[in-house]
Amino acid sequence: MYKQYQRVKERLIEGALFLSGLFSIFITIGIIAVLFFETYEFFKEVSIFEFLTDTQWTPLFSEKHFGVLPLFAGTFLTTVIAIIVALPLGLVSAIFLSEYAPERIRVMIKPVLEILAAVPTVVYGYFALLFVTPLLQTIIPDISGFNALSPGIVMGVMIIPIVSSLSEDAMHAVPMGLREGAYALGATRLQVATRVVVPAAFSGIAASFILGISRAVGETMILAIAAGQQPRLTMNPFVPIETVTAYIVQVSLGDTPTGTIEYKTIFAVGISLFLVTFGLNVVSYWLRKRFREVYE
């Protein structure tokens, strides 16, 4: 009798645990359903062709244009600036931590870098607007108070730990034997790092790059605070722009009633953003998985 009770209990618990596991699938379905539903409503009023090719984004004005290009230009520009900062620094720092630094320093520096990634983004926004932008203005006098450069740089610094930590993990997984072989041939540490370790860990490093890019594309508060609110089809980093994410914040702050076209626009640009980051994440996941299979 007791045994039977045990068996039923075990089954029930397993069922409950299984449902919790399944819950994550429901979240994804929920995200896609919500985004699709409102986007569908949006495209009833605006043609996809206009959405993708019009060069103006003015849904909040009386003369409305719904071209998403200026928003994505802003996202692209700030992401490129962030990557120019984060990728080289992140990679060099990963090589340093994995191949050069003594264990003692490695153990000390890694937690501090993690803290850099834990700073809330609204804090970085404040820092970009009130510290980095004034600093840039002393170097480049005609840079505007809101611009793409300052939040881009700050975002890059924020992403360094993501790139360096994941790249370092990948380099750490490269078998010692490969390094020893190269050392035996008389290679220096730098040669071992650049010609053996980095190529061997390439897919892991690439995955960390893509993850960093995806973070930059989805970053919101730094840009909402320091980049401005002027959607503009430009690659000039000194003038105010607006990114996809900052636009969603701008609309959310206003009192936009449900069902209006302005309300639907945030879902339409949201789904575009979701698709871009989703694509990047899938590639990154695939790369990481591949590299794990090689050495583990």
Added chain:
Amino acid sequence: MERKAINKWFDRSFYIIGLIATLIGLAVLLALVLDILADGLGRLGWQFLTSYPSRRPEEAGILSAWVGTLWIMLLTGLLTIPLGIMAAIYLEEYSRKNWLTNLIEINIANLAGVPSIIYGLLGLGLFVRAMGLDRSVISGAATLAILVMPIVIMATREALRAIPSSMREASYALGATKWQTISSQVLPAAVPGIMTGIILAMSRAVGETAPLITIGALTYVAFLPTSPVSSEFPFISIQGLFDPFTVLPIQIFNWVSRPQKGFFEDAAGGIIVLLIITFTMNALAIWIRHRYQKRIRW
């Protein structure tokens, strides 16, 4: 010989370059902290913590903001911790390798990479509109719970994976069932790892701004959610769950977006409080991990 010297020189200089690249992050962190302390330290004080926001920067405070943050943090934890841990136990201890568990696994990895503002749109469409919960504390907490759940799941799985199978086998050998083994052997041993994950997830939730703005959290709130305990019958109230709210990061964002310089100081003051909370939580997580990594050797 010549070539060897050049290579050596490159090797040496890369050490310096690598060190600088690594220290740039730290230098920025230092600049950020010093800048914010310089701007905001003057605003900190009892009055700042116990006042509502105000039109006059010198009278403004973060009372509604930190109380809101506390509400959101507790509720988010309540929602996300049990579900996250349960999902992780299923994936790590029960699941057989098939297409469904494979899908769940890829899906969780993907969810961790979805931009936080997309979760805000989900919360807006699902909790605020479809379920009619409005811009309430519970809408915000549910949105953040979904946002940080992948962190809890992944940390818990890692902690469970670190428990050697010999421990499970010993428990089975004594006649314990699967759930008995998990609940009284595996889980207790994995507590430090799980705690680390929970703290990091909560620290992420505390700092999130964008999803809460998207679901329509207010930026100017001069009242508190209804207190959960009261001196009158029935003493306990859940009315607070359905009240509007604001949180610290949103209050900071609101102040940063104003033109008056006085509000920048308020923002910096709020940031100091926010950073104290997140840094303390992260330090705690790092400390727990460090301590138990050292002590336990399987």
